[in-house]
Amino acid sequence: MAKNKEQNQANYNMRTRMIDGSYGSKHWEYNHHIVPPMSASCAYRLDNVQRGAEGFAHFANPEDIDSLPIFIYDRLDxxxxxxxxxxxxxxxxxxxxxxxxxxxxxxxxxxxxxxxxxxxxxxxxxxxxxxxxxxxxxxxxxxxxxxxxxxxxxxxxxxxxxxxxxxxxxxxxxxxxxxxxxxxxxxxxxxxxxxxxxxxxxxxxxxxxxxxxxxxxxxxxxxxxxxxxxxxxxxxxxxxxxxxxxxxxxxxxxxxxxxxxxxxxxxxxxxxxxxxxxxLPTLAARMVNQQKSAMKIAHFLEGHPMIEKVIYPGLESFPQRELARKQMFSYDGTFAPGTVIYFVLKGNQGRAQKAAEIFINVVAKNSRCITLAVSLGQIRTLIEAPYSMTHAALPDDLKNAIGISPGGIRLSLGLEDWHDIIADLSRALEETSADPSNYCDGAATAGS
Ligand SMILES: Cc1ncc(COP(=O)(O)O)c(C=O)c1O
Structure with a gap:
């Protein structure tokens, strides 16, 4: 006997399953909506006290329930x-x-x-x-x-x-x-x-x-x-x-x-x-494109004379590349190194931090496609300084010991054209090297 759409679900790729326009949910029958409705009700009408009591009993024993949930109150379900x-x-x-x-x-x-x-x-x-x-x-x-x-x-x-x-x-x-x-x-x-x-x-x-x-x-x-x-x-x-x-x-x-x-x-x-x-429906499409950009930008940074080190699991130079390949792969088995790059500008500790600050500030001021902001994984490329921002709560000596350097920069790739991201990074590096308050060892010529 031919299987119906729901029974067939497992035969489809995950990318499809995150998007498909019809599937039965035990939470809400919406087979006839292409887009599921947005619920907006803090409490739910109960036909009688018995149904209310049944709802609470269901909630307390979710593993025993095969039937449709009885909604009571938003904070529950x-x-x-x-x-x-x-x-x-x-x-x-x-x-x-x-x-x-x-x-x-x-x-x-x-x-x-x-x-x-x-x-x-x-x-x-x-x-x-x-x-x-x-x-x-x-x-x-x-x-x-x-x-x-x-x-x-x-x-x-x-x-x-x-x-x-x-x-x-x-x-x-x-x-x-x-x-x-x-x-x-x-x-x-x-x-x-x-x-x-x-x-x-x-x-x-x-x-x-x-x-x-x-x-x-x-x-x-x-x-x-x-x-x-x-x-x-x-x-x-x-x-x-x-x-x-x-x-x-x-x-x-x-x-x-x-x-x-x-x-x-x-x-x-x-x-x-x-x-x-x-x-969720666009996760796969975004990740594929953002990873492609991450790889291009990681290569660009790796070849730039002002950069001390670039860490990205997709690079040949990534120290744990073998483990990354074993553990990070998409649903079809393709190596999937993610969308975040961590890099450090040249200079000893104090100067690398100064260079990073100047660089990020230039990006914040002049870049159209890189935004100074915390968070990551958005369609916009975001840059930040973990040492003094997202990881400020960690003691400095711990950060220094575990490789979160004062000059470290986190870049989360978005969906902009990667040529534009490289152009903005390149210009910002050039301005950083020209800034009189900065001094970077071995970085007399910027750009490339
Ligand atoms: C790895 C990681 N886990 C958890 C969180 C916390 O997530 P949220 O900001 O949604 O509370 C963050 C936030 O940046 C994160 O980077």
């Missing part, structure tokens, strides 16, 4: 966000996704449902500044402490694990240094520890997949227990809405939903809708 969650789970290869107001709310929830007072986290030493601050400043108040270690080094992993360790947490590629952490091998070490632990005390692996997006990397497939995403970045893609998500196996759904209900950091339907309608 609502259709637009629910449809986005189905698509996100599919994109990351998880059973479920639960969306939050921001990436940080999603990270807090992932930690909130997996740890309690007295537990310990082992985290890679380089993390997005606010994640670092959450772990270093806020979680200790709840009796949850973190060891920041180099998870590239297996011996650092082993020496940091204690009987109280409950979570191993990492980003890969790491923001902003783009180090790659080997998810499968870290998971193997965790599994070796777990083999000696009682049930319920296993260590869980949580991976922030924001930099890669599910287009470039799917950590669940390498053994991660949970993936967190800032939807504000590449998945949202247009820089108009904030959001976050935790993607995991079904056994975590109940706790994540209950946590979200009680802590309240829920993604609004009006925030979910653009990510569902514009963001």
């Amino acid at each position: 609502e259709p637009a966000r629910g449809m986005l969650e189905e698509k996100l789970a599919c994109a990351e290869g998880g059973d479920i996704a639960v969306c939050f107001a921001t990436g940080m709310a999603a990270i807090s929830a992932a930690i909130g449902v997996t740890t309690k007072h007295g537990d310990e986290i082992v985290a890679h030493h380089t993390l997005y500044g606010c994640t670092y601050s959450l772990f270093a400043n806020w979680l200790p108040r709840q009796g949850i402490t973190t060891s920041f270690v180099d998870l590239k080094d297996p011996s650092a992993f082993w020496s940091s694990i204690t009987c109280n360790t409950r979570v191993v947490y990492l980003e890969t590629p790491v923001n902003p240094t783009l180090d790659i952490l080997d998810i499968a091998s870290i998971k193997k070490s965790i599994s070796d520890v777990n083999a000696t632990r009682p049930k319920g005390r296993e260590i869980l692996l949580i991976v922030d997949n924001t930099f890669a997006t599910p287009f470039c990397q799917r950590p669940l497939q390498f053994g991660a227990d949970m993936v967190v995403q800032s939807l504000t970045k590449n998945i949202g893609g247009f820089g108009t809405d904030m959001g976050g998500a935790v993607i995991a196996s079904a056994k975590y759904q109940r706790d994540l939903l209950l946590y979200r209900k009680d802590f309240g950091g829920v993604l609004s339907p009006k925030g979910a809708w653009p990510i569902l309608v514009y963001g």
Whole structure:
């Protein structure tokens, strides 16, 4: 018997599945809408008390429910966000996704449902500044402490694990240094520890997949227990809405939903809708083009006399190129090194910082296609100085030790024509070298 469209879904490529104009969602039957409707109702009419009671019972036991959800109140569940969650789970290869107001709310929830007072986290030493601050400043108040270690080094992993360790947490590629952490091998070490632990005390692996997006990397497939995403970045893609998500196996759904209900950091339907309608469906097309630009620009920077080093997982010179190829690939298996470049201008520490400041300020003043702003993964190319901006929360000596140099520059490629991006970078480098307040070793001639 011929299969219908929904049964056939799995035969289509992910790029198609993120776009298709008709599929049955258990959250809302919208087979006759090409674009799903945006819901805007804080509360839902209930026909009788029994239906209300059934709705609450359903919410508390989501894994038992096969029927259509009974909507009660936006903070519990609502259709637009629910449809986005189905698509996100599919994109990351998880059973479920639960969306939050921001990436940080999603990270807090992932930690909130997996740890309690007295537990310990082992985290890679380089993390997005606010994640670092959450772990270093806020979680200790709840009796949850973190060891920041180099998870590239297996011996650092082993020496940091204690009987109280409950979570191993990492980003890969790491923001902003783009180090790659080997998810499968870290998971193997965790599994070796777990083999000696009682049930319920296993260590869980949580991976922030924001930099890669599910287009470039799917950590669940390498053994991660949970993936967190800032939807504000590449998945949202247009820089108009904030959001976050935790993607995991079904056994975590109940706790994540209950946590979200009680802590309240829920993604609004009006925030979910653009990510569902514009963001996720265009993720693959944007990533392909932005990666192409990233590669062109990384090569340009690498060949420029004013540049000390360029870090981009797609470059031959990238120190962990083999691991990047093993771990970062799109749905069809093509190497997918992402859309962010990190580079440092020439000069010793103090002067490199000065040069970077002058350079970024020139870009901010004169460039049409590169914008000085934090965030990343938008259709606009964004530039920033992580040392003093996004990673300001990390202590200076830690930043210096882990390769976030005062002169480091993060560039997130957008969809502009790459020729224009190179032209703007080239002009800004030339102006930087001509600026009398700057001095760059070995950079007498700029441009190329
Ligand atoms: C790697 C990473 N994770 C999480 C976040 C937090 O996301 P949001 O700003 O949506 O809270 C960011 C923000 O820049 C990030 O870069």
